[in-house]
Amino acid sequence: MTKDEAQNAPIIWTTVGLFYNGIFMTHEIPSANKFEKILNTL
Secondary structure, three states: OOHHHHHOOOOOOOOOOEEEOOEEEEOOOOOHHHHHHHHHHO
């Protein structure tokens, strides 16, 4: 992500943001279990 993209991101947490197909999923660094739960919802 570039500086400009970070400044224009749809979230305030630009250091960690998980998006899938342009859809915001989480701003947290997921644990392995949480990441698996996120994958199972896709």
